[in-house]
Amino acid sequence: MTGWAQKWDRKNLETGDIWFDQEMHQKGDKVVLGVKYKNDAKRELAKVIHDLATHPICIKFVSTKLCRHFITDEPTDEMINPVIEAWNKSNGSLIEIHKAVITQAYKYNEITHKFHPPEIWLMQLSRMFDLNIPLSFEKMNYTFKSKPNNRQRQLSWILREIGHSPYRAKQPNGWSDLEVDWVSPELLLRRFWFASVELPMLVKSGNRSHGFILSCLKNNFEDHKNMASLIDNFRFGTSDYDLGQKYGVICNLPGVLKI
Amino acid sequence: MNCTRRNFLIGGSTTLFLSGYFPKISFASMQKKNLIIISLRGGMDGLTAVPVIGDKRLKKLRKKLILEDVLNLNSDFGLHPKLEIFHKLWQKNQAAFVHATNIPYTGRSHFDGQNLMETGAHIPYKEKTGWLGRGLLASNIIGKGLAISLPMPLLLRGVSQNNNFFPSPDFVETKLIDQIYNEFKGEHNELIKSTLDTIRQRPLSMQIATDSDDRKKLALEAAKQLKDQSGPRVAVFDLDGFDTHAAQGGVDGAHADELEEVNKIVTILHENLGQAFDNTLILTLTEFGRTIKQNGGYGTEHGYGSAILMAGGLLKKSQVYTDWPGLKKKELFEGRDLNSTIDSRAVYNSAMSVCFNQDPEFLRKEVFWGDELPDLSQELFKI
Numbered sequence: 001m002t003g004w005a006q007k008w009d010r011k012n013l014e015t016g017d018i019w020f021d022q023e024m025h026q027k028g029d030k031v032v033l034g035v036k037y038k039n040d041a042k043r044e045l046a047k048v049i050h051d052l053a054t055h056p057i058c059i060k061f062v063s064t065k066l067c068r069h070f071i072t073d074e075p076t077d078e079m080i081n082p083v084i085e086a087w088n089k090s091n092g093s094l095i096e097i098h099k100a101v102i103t104q105a106y107k108y109n110e111i112t113h114k115f116h117p118p119e120i121w122l123m124q125l126s127r128m129f130d131l132n133i134p135l136s137f138e139k140m141n142y143t144f145k146s147k148p149n150n151r152q153r154q155l156s157w158i159l160r161e162i163g164h165s166p167y168r169a170k171q172p173n174g175w176s177d178l179e180v181d182w183v184s185p186e187l188l189l190r191r192f193w194f195a196s197v198e199l200p201m202l203v204k205s206g207n208r209s210h211g212f213i214l215s216c217l218k219n220n221f222e223d224h225k226n227m228a229s230l231i232d233n234f235r236f237g238t239s240d241y242d243l244g245q246k247y248g249v250i251c252n253l254p255g256v257l258k259i
Numbered sequence: 260m261n262c263t264r265r266n267f268l269i270g271g272s273t274t275l276f277l278s279g280y281f282p283k284i285s286f287a288s289m290q291k292k293n294l295i296i297i298s299l300r301g302g303m304d305g306l307t308a309v310p311v312i313g314d315k316r317l318k319k320l321r322k323k324l325i326l327e328d329v330l331n332l333n334s335d336f337g338l339h340p341k342l343e344i345f346h347k348l349w350q351k352n353q354a355a356f357v358h359a360t361n362i363p364y365t366g367r368s369h370f371d372g373q374n375l376m377e378t379g380a381h382i383p384y385k386e387k388t389g390w391l392g393r394g395l396l397a398s399n400i401i402g403k404g405l406a407i408s409l410p411m412p413l414l415l416r417g418v419s420q421n422n423n424f425f426p427s428p429d430f431v432e433t434k435l436i437d438q439i440y441n442e443f444k445g446e447h448n449e450l451i452k453s454t455l456d457t458i459r460q461r462p463l464s465m466q467i468a469t470d471s472d473d474r475k476k477l478a479l480e481a482a483k484q485l486k487d488q489s490g491p492r493v494a495v496f497d498l499d500g501f502d503t504h505a506a507q508g509g510v511d512g513a514h515a516d517e518l519e520e521v522n523k524i525v526t527i528l529h530e531n532l533g534q535a536f537d538n539t540l541i542l543t544l545t546e547f548g549r550t551i552k553q554n555g556g557y558g559t560e561h562g563y564g565s566a567i568l569m570a571g572g573l574l575k576k577s578q579v580y581t582d583w584p585g586l587k588k589k590e591l592f593e594g595r596d597l598n599s600t601i602d603s604r605a606v607y608n609s610a611m612s613v614c615f616n617q618d619p620e621f622l623r624k625e626v627f628w629g630d631e632l633p634d635l636s637q638e639l640f641k642i
Binding site: 161180183190257 | 451
């Protein structure tokens with residue numbers, strides 16, 4: 001299948017076009033997973049990828065990974081099967097597969113309590129409290145001619161500090177999806193640090209009131225009254241420090257860490 | 260070792276029946292023994308760290324990488340000048356080296372190799388726990404591992420309640436942790452709760468924010484913790500950057516800079532462990548060595564056999580322990596790398612048996628699936 005290469009030079013991005021170099025192609029028949037592929041130049045690879053992607057074991061593997069990410073570390077067959085079914089029925093439509101995963105996640109939500117890895121946790125907080133990160137697409141969009149500015153780099157800095165740097169995932173498997181790998185004293189402390197020190201600076205100026213936090217809790221949690229009572233002592237403060245006292249507690253409660 | 264009532268009684272009865280000699284040993288075994296592992300990611304070049312002296316072939320193949328002046332170890336081996344502390348400790352029988360050694364992995368992938376150096380297994384990604392974690396678990400030493408890194412390294416996984424230290428950019432108020440502590444209830448929250456316990460028991464020195472890139476401070480804190488009789492018994496450091504495909508250098512250069520980092524950590528540990536250094540073993544760990552021949556960019560490629568740098572008072576004597584395979588073409592692995600004649604897992608198994616007061620046979624079965632790993636405790640360590 002060899003012969004595919006990137007088209008790039010010093011001026012252009014490495015992620016540019018790819019092309020097929022006939023000279024670099026290994027000729028002859030090839031066997032992958034017991035299936036013979038006749039020499040067919042640049043069309044070979046597409047055939048193999050098609051066969052691998054529709055292989056039942058591949059479908060089960062990816063479905064299991066999706067369930068592990070959204071539901072629990074060790075998903076059962078009952079959890080996975082509907083996803084496999086959606087996959088087969090829709091001939092691999094990503095929308096249908098993910099609909100099935102989300103349905104399953106809702107179904108088991110109250111039993112499994114998957115502990116969120118730092119990045120998911122951060123994104124949940126961002127939505128829940130309408131934070132100033134991540135930046136909009138327009139603001140993130142930059143040409144590769146200059147270095148990204150501090151605001152553009154802020155999110156990756158925060159992710160690195162809470163232990164989930166987008167650029168430091170261990171290869172080839174990437175970051176772990178297992179709960180236990182995200183629980184250590186320093187990793188938890190970093191979340192306390194982020195919520196109580198950094199997060200207040202990311203709250204939009206119109207949202208610094210106590211009432212705003214209460215309404216967010218109400219929109220997102222059934223036991224919002226209980227949660228609100230934990231920060232009642234700080235209800236009058238709106239300084240960064242006061243907000244830190246409140247968000248520090250709220251963001252690290254079991255229901256928010258989701259465990 | 261925990262001095263439980265039962266241990267005390269056994270110790271007591273021995274003193275009754277035997278004279279002078281035994282109480283001393285039982286006193287020594289009461290002292291906490293520390294095992295410190297420094298992971299050297301990227302493939303540490305054993306032939307740069309502990310070069311073989313006067314080998315014409317090496318000189319020919321590595322024209323640009325030959326060290327001009329090495330520190331003298333013995334008639335056969337020298338030491339990289341940046342590894343000063345090891346040379347100093349060598350004079351006091353507190354430094355030694357195992358050479359031509361590696362984990363049984365002959366592929367040349369960092370991903371696979373680093374996974375295997377931590378799991379101690381044969382098939383990459385198959386095991387989800389590290390050999391050190393399993394060794395602690397088998398020895399029933401729980402909650403005594405300290406990682407000097409942010410995510411818990413694979414090496415220490417497999418035993419619960421390990422601690423890690425990598426200070427955040429700012430201080431976290433203790434009040435905050437106390438406030439949420441009671442919200443974590445029930446079986447499912449057990450892991451978080453026990454982690455919060457660990458955090459709450461931290462000394463003040465571990466709560467102060469600092470620049471976590473400053474290895475000096477990290478090593479200093481590790482030494483402080485390890486010195487404490489009730490503190491951790493195992494510490495893991497993580498260094499990367501040993502993958503010097505270009506401009507590897509000799510006395511100075513990319514590889515030398517990395518060795519200097521190792522030297523810095525060991526120096527700080529030695530200075531600050533004080534008396535506890537006598538009951539400590541420091542061992543390095545890497546995924547593979549590097550090719551004998553320099554490449555076009557004056558670097559080296561991924562190889563096979565490497566060396567283990569060792570320091571600490573629990574070493575038997577200063578020595579380069581090796582079954583030297585030679586550097587002639589036919590003696591090399593696949594005609595290009597220093598061979599490995601000692602399975603490095605045998606060294607780690609023996610080190611664990613010494614530091615955890617365990618039978619090496621037992622550990623070999625519990626940790627390394629009964630793999631053929633000779634006991635090297637007699638040769639390498641004080642037992």
